[in-house]
Amino acid sequence: MKQLDFDTDVCEQLCEHDKNVCLAKAEMLVDEDAQSIAETFKILGDPTRVKILHALSKRELCVCDVSAVIGMGQSAVSHQLRLLRGARLVKHRKEGKMVWYSLDDEHISLLLAQGIEHVKHG
Amino acid sequence: MKQLDFDTDVCEQLCEHDKNVCLAKAEMLVDEDAQSIAETFKILGDPTRVKILHALSKRELCVCDVSAVIGMGQSAVSHQLRLLRGARLVKHRKEGKMVWYSLDDEHISLLLAQGIEHVKHG
DNA sequence: CTAATATATGAACAAGTGAACATATATAAT
DNA sequence: ATTATATATGTTCACTTGTTCATATATTAG
Numbered sequence: 001m002k003q004l005d006f007d008t009d010v011c012e013q014l015c016e017h018d019k020n021v022c023l024a025k026a027e028m029l030v031d032e033d034a035q036s037i038a039e040t041f042k043i044l045g046d047p048t049r050v051k052i053l054h055a056l057s058k059r060e061l062c063v064c065d066v067s068a069v070i071g072m073g074q075s076a077v078s079h080q081l082r083l084l085r086g087a088r089l090v091k092h093r094k095e096g097k098m099v100w101y102s103l104d105d106e107h108i109s110l111l112l113a114q115g116i117e118h119v120k121h122g
Numbered sequence: 123m124k125q126l127d128f129d130t131d132v133c134e135q136l137c138e139h140d141k142n143v144c145l146a147k148a149e150m151l152v153d154e155d156a157q158s159i160a161e162t163f164k165i166l167g168d169p170t171r172v173k174i175l176h177a178l179s180k181r182e183l184c185v186c187d188v189s190a191v192i193g194m195g196q197s198a199v200s201h202q203l204r205l206l207r208g209a210r211l212v213k214h215r216k217e218g219k220m221v222w223y224s225l226d227d228e229h230i231s232l233l234l235a236q237g238i239e240h241v242k243h244g
Numbered sequence: 245c246t247a248a249t250a251t252a253t254g255a256a257c258a259a260g261t262g263a264a265c266a267t268a269t270a271t272a273a274t
Numbered sequence: 275a276t277t278a279t280a281t282a283t284g285t286t287c288a289c290t291t292g293t294t295c296a297t298a299t300a301t302t303a304g
Binding site for chain 1 (some may be wrong): 139142143145146147149150151153155156157158159160161162163164165166167168169170171172173176177180181183184186187190191192210227229230232233234236237238239240241244
């Protein structure tokens, strides 16, 4: 395989398929965007968080309840909810000493559903 | 917080909200499914793979071209394509000594698009 | 056959991650 | 104020992950 010059945007001798490579390069995601998108999927890419999101897609739950539902300690759940919040996948609502969590919007429910569909074979 | 009995499906003294917890538990994803779903998202959760998928969503590319497009070594790209293949996110087609990759189906394109939309704020 | 090219794979290592534990904060009840 | 409850956070550690380097396989050309 030829050694490629990644530093130039000009399409010179890129493997065999200059046109393809040139076009693809022009349309490529910038690092920043790829990073952000990956970040979102990464948060979705953990079984505990998938379970939490799935539970929240049905109804609003407080931390304590999530903990009970998925059978995991309060601390672990709180950590995970923080990550989910950071990725704007869930939102929270304070009520006295309790905090109620739910999905940030219906978008998230869709994303999750598509992931599920892909697995149950799509 | 009360100590919970995770070993029983019977709803006894689960925090304050027995009903919610009981329902949520009944509808919860089984570990196996949560694992599979997370696995898929986990594969989507890496900037390099996001870039690869995005490039492939536009046109079929061979390994060499992907390598050139995203500016990363052939070995690294090959490893990533293997993971993507394992998650049925891409498919491949052999032609002589070259292997052409493309998205496994339009579903994947949608999943990716939804992730992008969520980031560009949805 | 041998050489060259395209891709795949194995090993190793740095960097990142999730869970558990201890502890901190915040609110409510007495 | 003191105690109890609900949640959040900091730290630690075993484990995973992505890249690189070296090498293997496969296909084609000569």
